[in-house]
Amino acid sequence: xxxxxxxxxxxxxxxxxxxxxxxxxxxxxxxxxxxxxxxxxxxxxxxxxxxxxxxxxxxxxxxxxxxxxxxxxxxxxxxxxxxxxxxxxxxxxxxxxxxxxxxxxxxxxxxxxxxxxxxxxxxxxxxxxxxxxxxxxxxxxxxxxxxxxxxxxxxxxxxxxxxxxxxxxxxxxxxxxxxxxxxxxxxxxxxxxxxxxxxx
Amino acid sequence: xxxxxxxxxxxxxxxxxxxxxxxxxxxxxxxxxxxxxxxxxxxxxxxxxxxxxxxxxxxxxxxxxxxxxxxxxxxxxxxxxxxxxxxxxxxxxxxxxxxxxxxxxxxxxxxxxxxxxxxxxxxxxxxxxxxxxxxxxxxxxxxxxxxxxxxxxxxxxxxxxxxxxxxxxxxxxxxxxxxxxxxxxxxxxxxxxxxxxxxx
Numbered sequence: 001x002x003x004x005x006x007x008x009x010x011x012x013x014x015x016x017x018x019x020x021x022x023x024x025x026x027x028x029x030x031x032x033x034x035x036x037x038x039x040x041x042x043x044x045x046x047x048x049x050x051x052x053x054x055x056x057x058x059x060x061x062x063x064x065x066x067x068x069x070x071x072x073x074x075x076x077x078x079x080x081x082x083x084x085x086x087x088x089x090x091x092x093x094x095x096x097x098x099x100x101x102x103x104x105x106x107x108x109x110x111x112x113x114x115x116x117x118x119x120x121x122x123x124x125x126x127x128x129x130x131x132x133x134x135x136x137x138x139x140x141x142x143x144x145x146x147x148x149x150x151x152x153x154x155x156x157x158x159x160x161x162x163x164x165x166x167x168x169x170x171x172x173x174x175x176x177x178x179x180x181x182x183x184x185x186x187x188x189x190x191x192x193x194x195x196x197x198x199x200x
Numbered sequence: 201x202x203x204x205x206x207x208x209x210x211x212x213x214x215x216x217x218x219x220x221x222x223x224x225x226x227x228x229x230x231x232x233x234x235x236x237x238x239x240x241x242x243x244x245x246x247x248x249x250x251x252x253x254x255x256x257x258x259x260x261x262x263x264x265x266x267x268x269x270x271x272x273x274x275x276x277x278x279x280x281x282x283x284x285x286x287x288x289x290x291x292x293x294x295x296x297x298x299x300x301x302x303x304x305x306x307x308x309x310x311x312x313x314x315x316x317x318x319x320x321x322x323x324x325x326x327x328x329x330x331x332x333x334x335x336x337x338x339x340x341x342x343x344x345x346x347x348x349x350x351x352x353x354x355x356x357x358x359x360x361x362x363x364x365x366x367x368x369x370x371x372x373x374x375x376x377x378x379x380x381x382x383x384x385x386x387x388x389x390x391x392x393x394x395x396x397x398x399x400x
Contacts, residue, residue: 044258047257047258048256048257048258048259049249049250049251049256049257050249050250050256051249056248056249056250056370057247057248057249057370058244058247058248058365058368058369058370059248059370061368062368062370062381062383065381066381066382066383069390069400070390072400073390073393073400165258168258168261168262169258170256170257170258170259170262181262181265181266182266183262183266184386186384186386186387187386189389190269190270190273193273200269200272200273
């Protein structure tokens with residue numbers, strides 16, 4: 001089996017959510033694993049002189065039409081959250097705290113947070129809200145909340161974010177097949193084709 | 201036959217070029233015409249607080265990898281132009297000058313400029329360069345260059361650009377099927393599906 005596909009995403013990005021629903025199945029069809037890598041997109045947005053699309057004039061209006069339409073096309077649950085962009089710090093740290101113990105459980109947690117935020121339209125900005133999701137997976141709330149505050153976990157998220165920028169990540173989702181970069185939920189068909197053909 | 205599909209694009213956008221290669225065939229399969237509408241993207245970029253992707257850190261590097269890769273996937277000629285983003289003022293005005301006389305010829309002219317710029321990597325920033333393309337289509341250079349300076353033509357391009365912003369256009373390509381907006385060469389599959397199904 002070849003190296004895993006790197007799946008960078010930001011919890012606050014609807015397109016990260018949409019891609020998360022398909023990436024594992026696409027990879028599995030070509031006998032590849034997926035390494036889920038939530039990051040904070042803020043630093044890259046600063047670097048590229050951008051604001052979150054959802055906050056920008058014209059772009060924000062389009063996103064609010066495009067993202068639900070894309071979700072309907074995939075038959076995926078979608079409900080616009082009350083806060084956009086939410087703060088993804090707690091969710092991202094909780095992911096990396098869990099990841100150090102059990103990467104599969106961390107992926108399940110990420111899927112549950114993304115579903116709650118984008119599938120059910122629930123705010124996921126606070127440690128409490130994130131810990132409630134953890135609780136449904138059997139994680140004691142107090143443990144997860146302590147994990148979020150662990151300096152090693154904070155450092156890990158910063159390291160993953162820094163590394164993503166070194167690799168050129170500036171949006172969500174951002175996928176690497178070996179070293180080939182693909183930006184956007186709308187590049188999954190190209191990701192699949194790349195896996196099938198080995199590149200073109 | 202229903203109303204034409206509006207195809208907004210910026211000559212300086214590689215994704216506008218890539219979409220231009222497919223949009224007419226997609227529309228024709230559903231018995232629809234395409235109204236080609238070149239605009240200046242600068243005012244919308246100002247409004248959304250963006251810079252051209254190709255000029256932004258990280259994004260620029262990605263575009264230089266993604267656009268040619270996308271073109272290879274479509275078996276489309278592609279050569280990175282020496283100047284990016286080029287100034288598209290002359291080309292856009294020339295289009296609208298021609299359009300007032302003959303919309304089909306204007307479309308052929310746009311295709312020829314896009315091919316020269318993105319297919320052959322030639323700068324198309326100046327009236328002379330644009331007039332050379334016109335000449336290959338049988339248009340006397342002096343006439344086209346005078347057309348570019350016509351105040352009515354200048355006003356028409358400004359009017360089209362203003363109208364595009366009113367309609368929410370902030371990128372290239374930007375396609376309207378009736379009033380449904382689609383941004384990006386990577387939305388053409390959704391455009392096609394929209395035409396096939398009447399929406400979802």
